Amino acid sequence: MSYQGRINRTGGTRVKRALGVQAALEWAFRVEKAQLELPVLQDANEGGFGFGLEYVLLHRAALGCKIDGGRHKIGTYIHEDAEVIAATVAGMPDKLGGKRMAIRVAELARAGLTPDWMPGAVPRCVPVEVKRNQHGERATTVVVGTERVLSRGKWRTVDVLACPVTYVPHPQQIEAARRAYADWWQALGWIRDGLIDGGMLRTVEVTEAMPKVRPWNHR
Structure with missing residues (x-):
């Protein structure tokens, strides 16, 4: 599927493009080149990160209400839905890895990669x-x-x-790689649910589709 395809219209009704969460992330960061803008805590003593949908709503307000909107960063057009997806990633809660996981998700999406879970590795x-x-x-x-x-x-x-x-490779090395994949998978599930429940995307529809939860169990 091409991420750059135009949104079709039928009888004047906008038809949303359906993408799984991984494809949506790759479209936002790899194709639209959205940037990850991590929120800064006002109080350095605060223990939490994850601003969740409230943070995304603030971004939505900053983006404006135009259907075909979007912002310009250094002269480059970035689709409004891509900005919302990036803002959702930036709201990653601490329990799922916080800023570190948000950066990891964005970097992998920008590179079009899935975490290396060491397929076929046998000590x-x-x-x-x-x-x-x-x-x-x-x-x-x-x-x-x-x-x-x-x-x-x-x-x-x-x-x-x-x-x-x-x-x-050492068994602990394989275990660590697969644990990192599982953490990434859980983060994608949180992003997917937030985008679906939030209903803030206007031209993209995020589906329930997810990467395989334990690909090393599939032959």
């Missing part, structure tokens, strides 16, 4: 260090103890060697 047991020479590769070993062994009728002390190993 492999590999040596911590490998030495290479003309004879090939050899895993590095370390002395972990000594043992007394009977060899040719004599007791000898020999080193006990072990090969330190690790897992690549």
Whole structure:
């Protein structure tokens, strides 16, 4: 689907363009190049961020009431609905990551990307260090103890060697990547619900469609 397509009209009635929340975000930040304007707390001691729909309504008032409105930033036209979407993202509540998540969502949308949840990643047991020479590769070993062994009728002390190993990628690395994806998914759900419930978009209709909640469970 082209994000830049014109809104069709039938019999003088405006037909909204239906977009899932991820597509709507990419249209706003990637195509319309909306900017994320994060609110600044008046009281530095206040613990919350998330201004929610109240903050978006303030932006709506600043945008004016023209159906085909929008603002000019440095001489560039930005669609009014894109501004509203950006304002909604800026209102991300602390419980979902606040400013940090708002920036993350905007950056990913601007790049047209989904968080890397490390698809297909399976931890492999590999040596911590490998030495290479003309004879090939050899895993590095370390002395972990000594043992007394009977060899040719004599007791000898020999080193006990072990090969330190690790897992690549580490399971915690995979878990962290997928937890970050899940956090992003929840943030998109909040944005979707806010845009649908707020009813402030005039040419775009955000649908219930969402990215897969756990894509690593799908084959």
